[in-house]
Amino acid sequence: MPRSTPRNKKSLWSQTGPTPRLLFGAFAIAAIGVLGLTPREFFGFSVAWPYAALWGAVGWGRVGLSVRPMILLILFGLIQDVTFHAPLGCFVILNLLAYGASAAIADMFDVMNEPLVAILSPVLLFSGAFLLLWLMASTLEDHPVRVLPLFASLLTTGLAYAVLQKIFDLGRRPGELAGQAG
Template sequence: MARSYAERRKPGLWSKAGPTPRLMLGSLVIAAVGLFGLTRNDIFGMSFAWPHAALWGAIGWGRVGLSIRPMLILIAFGLIQDVTFHAPFGCFEVVNLLTYAGSTAIASQFDVTSEPLIAIVATVLLFSGAFLLLWLMASTLEDHPVRILPLVASMLTTGALYALIQRVFDLGRRPGELSGQAA
């Protein structure tokens, strides 16, 4: 009996990697995007929206359930975002952790790994909720509604780039699980 292509091919390095190396690589990607975000974000005089990369980790890492390491990393990135955006301490930590909790809740209720429609709808809802929360916090702190267009542009940039690199934020299995234990 002939085996399918998926059965014949050898597992790659990424599929063999456990949650810790995947978490570290995702953290490096977020940090690199964040560092580049500190530079000028205009090309030929046209400004472009920079993504909120920590939300990539919040959504991707939340799909395997609650774990302390991703939460600590999201808190650290939130502190850096607070300093970078001159926000009161705790604002971006709340957004990152609520997005992580939402991703975990959706993943525990639905099969987001093998159902692409659910994964897309969940991701769009999580990004929309995170940016709505950002807008509400910014508007509350400023005592007037802040401009929504820059946030919508950042949300679209964040979502489009996440669609391209989402596999980097897939931890593969729950932290502490051995290979082959994931259901």
């Protein structure tokens, strides 16, 4: 009878299916979003708050396109539109474009655990999303909006994602077709 060694033990997270992972990630996004509604100052310094819905867009997109993550991203986008007093649909578009781009990159490379792709992909996706956000805001305001607050939020979004990325992994297995895990 083979003995169970620490190497053979699987973590609870690795044994969890895509639906509980999706729900846990959605809860994390909602919790960070609610905390972001409170005053964001630390010893008199304004704190750049991350755009948590982009974590889901980038992380969930790694398994391909699926309806349930898109519904959540639309819901989070509408909440962001209302919270930031943006025209309805701006953040929905932003979240869905980031999600689609993440799915396209995952489909194109299919080696998402390769260090270069695993690091470069989120950097490009977050940078592109924040560039699009700046373009939309500048177009709607009829003048270029300040870049520094968006850049600070880009940094906090990216750094927090680097720490929390496993939460948004829906568990795509090698050889599994895109969209099957979500």
